[in-house]
Amino acid sequence: MKLLLKYNILPKPERYETLEGTYTVSSSTEVLCSKEFTRAGHYLTAYLKTNPRQGEGAITFKKVEGMAKESYVLRVAPDGITVRASDERGAFYGAVTLKMILMQATKTEGKAVVNGLLISDKPHHGYRGLQIDESRHFFGKEVVLRVLDQMAMLKLNAFHWHLSDDQGFRIESKVFPELNSIGSRRRYAGLKGCGMEYRGGEYFHYYTQEEIREIEAYANSLYIDVIPEIDLPGHTRDMLAAHPELSCTGEPTEVMCENGVASEILCAGNEAVYAFLEQLLAEMCGLFKGKYFHIGGDEATGGHRKYWQNCPKCQAAMVQNDLKTPKELQGYFMTRVNEMVKKHGKTAIAWNDVIGDSFDDSIVCQYWLPNNLGTVRKQAFKRDMILSPTDYFYFDVKYAQIPLRKVYRFDEALLGLAKPGQRVLGLECEHWSEFLDTETALQFSMFPRTAAFAEVAWTDPQIRRYSDFKKRLAWLKTYMRKVGIIYSRVEKGNRLTVGACRYHLGEDGAEFARSEKLRALETEK
Ligand SMILES: [Zn+2]
Known part of the structure; x- marks a missing residue:
């Protein structure tokens, strides 16, 4: 009997069996789908270069009732190929x-011979996110579209788009055009700091x-939800450069050209600030269709507080609202911002360092800071959580700090975040762009770590094995070489190179240079 080959599928599906026989797919193979699965059909026909039709045929997408969210069953047998699902997303992941x-099937004369198989699959986490920061460096539409394709291929479904920060405001505002004419502009392309x-x-x-729309x-169209982020009330030098009247002092400032966090902050006691945010957030919420809106809230505790402490308006707001500390003042500020986005039908997400018990339970908490784990565990019983811990999923950090294996070993249970009753929506990997200034640098930080991340987010921890992942990853690397996606060849932890800066410097970094050397060797072979 012929030994049936297994295909390399990333992320690993829940169940995979080989079946007898084969099915041959060519450009004349009909793809038929029920009306609501048309997008799933299109994903496949775009690859086969044909058009999907409604009805039943050689490759059939069939709606069945009672299957889990986003799950699918894929069967390849001599009588045809079927994808069964209860919802559109499930059908889409069957197509993926x-x-x-x-792509891996043996091809002869334009026909692909697919071995018989039965796959049943469903995601471990419902939220599988990837974040890109375009404030520090701007990648542009074409790059983002390519990232979305790569996300869909790995069954990621949430694109967190960091569009405002100290170093630049990146969405057109028709209500406040100075946010673009001043706030989207800075004096230097490359930021200073951390050896740069x-x-x-x-x-x-x-x-x-x-472009946003x-x-x-x-x-x-790829079943990826977009989550825009306007970071408030810190990380706002871009806004304050355009509108200095929104700070506590009203002094003019500039869009930041350095790495790190500016200490300037929006005044939390000035009603004009809230009026400004009402209008801005109305415009921004109206621009995006998705359910979530990220309101930031991180890192507003350092030098920022001296502004609030010395500001008569902030002090008056504290007295009036019985707020004892600057942290409580920030809670008051964030609560008002949450009400604004809620009014426009959005659910707010905020970084964990700002979240406290006084916060509305509807606000989703995004966990990033490892030293706040105790509070985060408690909050997870109260509100939905997204996990993006810095020491596992911050992919702008060097491979020496966060190697592939470490990403793969992530397990929310080890963090005490898999207890019954805790509301973990899912995971997210972050690409902060202080040092990622080109698509090449971005890809290098993304791959292959994002493949490991996708498997951690999609596949049940019980069936994950690093050695098995590495074997399947070898196929993905072949694919990436073919289509020209840059990925890191640096495998072994190389801790000596960590040095003072824990971020890899994109194309200027030693890790990138080392990886490129290995790449050259690979090409020679
Ligand atoms: Zn103030």
Whole structure:
């Protein structure tokens, strides 16, 4: 009997059996789907270069009742290929898996011979996110569209888009055009700090509202939700450069050209600030279709507090609202911001360092800071959580600090965040862009770690094995080489290179140079 080959599928499916026989797919193979699974059908026909039809046929997408959310069953047998699912997302992920199989199937004369198989699959986490920061460096539409394709291929479904920070405001505002003419512009392209000096000339980038809508529509066509972030009340030098009247002192300032966090902050006691945010957030919420809106809230505790402590308006607000500490003042500020986005039908997400018991339970907490784990565990019983711990999922950090194996070994149970009653929505990997200034640098930090991340987010921990993942990853690397995605070849922890800066410096970094050397060797072979 012929030994049936297994295909390399990332992330690993829940169950995989080989069946007798084969099925041959060509460009004349009909793809038929029920109406609501048309997008799933299109994903496949775009690859096969055909058009999906409604009805039943050679490759059939069938709706069945009672299957779990986002789950699918894929069967390949001599009589045809079927994808069964109860919802659109499940059908789509069936198409994604089938495409990955077709890419690996033996091909002769334009026909792909697929071995018989039965896969039943469902995600471990419902929220599987990837974040890109475009404030520090702007990648632009074409790069983002490619990232969305890569996300869909790995069954990631949430794109967290960090669009405002000290170093630049990146969405067109028609209500406050100075946020673009001043806030989207800074003096240098390359940021100073962490061993880097100012580089390049003026840097002026933002997405037009039309581009934003186009990108979100594309994401949605791949069943990826877009979560925009306007970081408040710290991380706002971009806004304060455009509107200095919103700070406690009213002094003029500039969009930041350095790495790190500016100490300037929005005044929390000035009603004009809340009026400004009402209008801005109304415009921004109206621009995006998704359910979630990220309101930031992180790192507003350092030098910021001296502004609030010395500001008569902030002090008056504290007295009036019986707030004892600057932290409580920030809670008051965030609560008001939450009400604003809620009014527009959005659910707010905020970083864990700001969240406390006084916060509305509807606010989702995004966990990033490892030293707040005790509080986070308690909050997880109260509100939905997204986990993106810095020591596992901050992919702008060097491979020496967060190697592939470490990403793969992540388990929320080890953090005490898998207890019954805790509301963990899922996981997210972060690509802060202080040092990621090109698509190449971004890809290098993303891959192969994002493949490991996708498996951690999708696959049940019980069936995950690193050695097995590495074997399947070998296929993905072949694919990435073919399509020109840059990935890191640096495997072994190389702790000596960590040094003072824990971030890898994109194309300027030693790890990148080392990986490129290995890449050259690989090409010679
Ligand atoms: Zn103030």
